[in-house]
Amino acid sequence: MTNHLVDIAIEVLKAQGHEVLQSDLYAMGWKAVFDGEDFPERANRERLSLIEESGYAFANGCQTPDVEEEQRKIQAADAVILLFPLWWFSMPAIMKGWVDRVWAYGLAYGYQGAGNAYRYGDGGFAGKRALLAVSVGGPAEDYSPRGINGPLEQLLFPITHGTLFFPGMQVLPTFAVYGTVRIEGNRMTEVDAAWRGRVERLFDDAPIPFRPQNGGDYPDRHVLADHVAPTRTGLMVHVVEAPRPSVAEECGVPVPR
Numbered sequence: 001m002t003n004h005l006v007d008i009a010i011e012v013l014k015a016q017g018h019e020v021l022q023s024d025l026y027a028m029g030w031k032a033v034f035d036g037e038d039f040p041e042r043a044n045r046e047r048l049s050l051i052e053e054s055g056y057a058f059a060n061g062c063q064t065p066d067v068e069e070e071q072r073k074i075q076a077a078d079a080v081i082l083l084f085p086l087w088w089f090s091m092p093a094i095m096k097g098w099v100d101r102v103w104a105y106g107l108a109y110g111y112q113g114a115g116n117a118y119r120y121g122d123g124g125f126a127g128k129r130a131l132l133a134v135s136v137g138g139p140a141e142d143y144s145p146r147g148i149n150g151p152l153e154q155l156l157f158p159i160t161h162g163t164l165f166f167p168g169m170q171v172l173p174t175f176a177v178y179g180t181v182r183i184e185g186n187r188m189t190e191v192d193a194a195w196r197g198r199v200e201r202l203f204d205d206a207p208i209p210f211r212p213q214n215g216g217d218y219p220d221r222h223v224l225a226d227h228v229a230p231t232r233t234g235l236m237v238h239v240v241e242a243p244r245p246s247v248a249e250e251c252g253v254p255v256p257r
Ligand SMILES: Cc1cc2nc3c(=O)[nH]c(=O)nc-3n(C[C@H](O)[C@H](O)[C@H](O)COP(=O)(O)O)c2cc1C
Pocket: 001, 002, 003, 084, 085, 086, 087, 088, 089, 090, 135, 136, 137, 138, 139, 180, 181
């Protein structure tokens, strides 16, 4: 399923005149494990701090070539699409390892060496769009608002909010294909059409309205101000709620604007 979605995305984007840079991690034999081998020129040979070494290597141009190449692709991109099968409610380890290694200190976090000054809406990847396309084995009802697995958009919050919005990307609502273990009838045709539509609208669809760190909702950059969504806690409090429809709108009565 995942490769099928990749093929459609490439076809649609090229037809729209976009240049597509692809990273097929398995085909590339991507090194998934972030470790000391990532840093042949060490800032500190006594003690291995991956954050310190990442910052040093990024700032001094001594990252490994595979990481540099992936950063070049991201920096050239207007939009980044991560396509993956859902494995244990997250991305496969090889993709997690891609993030761990490519999201360097000074670029994706600690941007400009300024600690957490630029994050959640600001940062090295600001101005880019991001989209997750996920192939999900289980049925949609397991991921419905009261479904046993929990809603997919909440399960993927560490990726949408923590990995993509953190360094500044605007993240679109996730595209998911459920029940991929068995696809019957004409469902594949419906999936193709829905995915084509989402790719065609990559630069038009509204992103998830995550609250930016520096937009005023987090006065100390850590915690929401008391007056913001005062009765709510949990992950979704970091998404601006859609304004409640008026009674008239709820009843389906057209409201003049
Ligand atoms: C290691 C592993 C973990 C999986 N974990 C989940 C899961 O957490 N939730 C789920 O609904 N399906 C899970 N599945 C099923 C996959 O999502 C399903 O096989 C995949 O969507 C098929 O896509 P593909 O054809 O691109 O491999 C898992 C499959 C594997 C191999």
